[in-house]
Amino acid sequence: MRAARIHAHGVPADVVVEEVPDPEPGPGEVLVRVRAAAVNFPDVLILADRYQVSASPPFVPGSEFADVVEALGQGVTEPAVGSVVAGSTFTGAFAEKVAVSAKALRPVPPGLDMVEAAAFGVTYGTAYHALVTIGAAEPGEWATVLGAAGGVGSAAVDVGTRLGLRVVAAASSPERLAVARKLGAEAGVDYTTEDLKTRVRELTGGGTDVVVDPVGGDHAEAALRATRWGGRFVTVGFADGRIPRIPLNLVLLKGVIVRGLEVRSLRRHLPEAVPAADRALADLVAGGMRPLLGSVHPLASVAAALAEVGERRAVGKVVLDMNEERTGS
Ligand SMILES: NC(=O)c1ccc[n+]([C@@H]2O[C@H](COP(=O)([O-])OP(=O)(O)OC[C@H]3O[C@@H](n4cnc5c(N)ncnc54)[C@H](OP(=O)(O)O)[C@@H]3O)[C@@H](O)[C@H]2O)c1
Known part of the structure; x- marks a missing residue:
């Protein structure tokens, strides 16, 4: 699969797109195809090793994604293969596939496309x-x-x-x-x-x-x-x-x-608050609410997308769309 990777802590321009083996879902994990991934401010901090928690290079940055469940790891029964999900992780989302804990996934509110779903959660x-x-x-x-x-x-x-x-x-x-x-x-x-x-x-x-x-x-x-x-x-x-x-x-x-x-x-401290918020947000989506998409980039432009967020230029969400034909750049 194609993935964005950084080989030593640094700046967005140090991130390269390369071929890497597909990740394998471990026990309790799920393999998700990634159609879209959103850029968040901490992604830039993690690249520079300026976040509270460190990631050891080489690693695939990216913490928020959406698309379809492709395979289940040992001990996982849901979400079923084929489910449309959105999720978050510490790193790994700026790639065509990501393996994450099944607990990190949530359903996509009906009405959102994959780019919007990645930008929403x-x-x-x-x-x-x-x-x-x-x-x-x-x-x-x-x-x-x-x-x-x-x-x-x-x-x-x-x-x-x-x-x-x-x-x-x-x-x-x-x-x-x-x-x-x-x-x-x-x-x-x-x-x-x-x-x-x-x-x-x-x-x-x-x-x-x-x-x-x-x-x-x-x-x-x-x-x-x-x-x-x-x-x-x-x-x-x-x-x-x-x-x-x-x-x-x-x-x-x-x-x-x-x-x-x-x-x-x-979810740990106020478990009942999370599904209540998900229901309220799904109602607002049903009423027409959509995330503000500032810019949508192909995976090849991952460095530019990260720089936009890191340099305070982003308006709303910056998203990577793995379907490059759709974005045309
Ligand atoms: N607590 C949580 O659970 C949680 C969840 C998500 C995000 N966050 C945190 O919330 C913060 C904002 O996240 P976000 O996704 O909204 O980021 P963002 O899209 O980059 O927006 C941050 C805003 O902060 C302002 N800002 C002021 N000084 C800045 C600077 N030196 N560099 C960049 N922006 C600056 C900018 O607005 P102006 O230019 O208009 O001032 C910018 O629009 C981040 O620190 C993130 O880690 C926390």
Whole structure:
């Protein structure tokens, strides 16, 4: 099969596409044909060995994929061969086939094609859990979303709006805010030119109910200061690269609830929340919700796709489509 591989930790340009043997599904694993794989920010960090967990070269990067189950490893009875699935893994998805734990797979909500299915699970699952499972957002409340044109951010704007929240989008340019407005955000704040705390307080008439923060850095404290008394601040990631340190006196004075979300461990800690979110998201897909696809690349352009995400140029999701004829490049 063809696979993208990196032979020593490095940058996207170091990733090469080559022929490698098909992976074999081990006990508890499933072999999935990969029609499409989405690029996520951690994929770039793992290449550079800057992620919390290391991958030893040579390895196939890629953590999110969709297509059909081809074979079952020892002890696995479902999903059946031929099932259409989406899934996530630490590495291995930027290839024509991937062997993963059967537990890492989930059904594809009816209505999504394979490129959309690959782009959907991580960002929309994260967005839903950040807003609802952890953020306890209720219809009519204000949600402020940082990095609102990125993968998680655009999904949070989309899901939030569809659930009846009033969304303030925060991003780094008028163009990126326009993307979020198109997804339903009621207002936008350019945090490179405007004071985030002041503008969010003005726009929401006193403070936002919920913050979803996949960015971190200096914007985190400004957004926390923009909450109303008793608001919820949900930390999701640190795309900025800097992990914020929040003064606890702010938390005390504002009565704000600061909570974290890590989707990978949610199934272990809150098992009932995962199927509930999957059902809610499938309903929204049935109502027409689709992930925002910023760009779709053939596998041969994997380095460009990774660079787009790593260099902060991505809008919505960047996806690899293994069917190169379809993308035509
Ligand atoms: N907790 C979880 O379970 C979970 C799940 C998925 C993702 N994440 C994390 O959430 C973060 C965002 O993921 P994503 O998929 O939304 O990524 P993304 O599509 O690359 O979006 C990240 C956004 O962050 C902003 N940003 C600010 N400073 C940046 C910088 N120095 N480099 C890159 N982007 C920067 C950018 O928006 P502006 O230019 O508009 O500021 C960008 O749109 C990542 O850290 C990821 O690891 C966590």
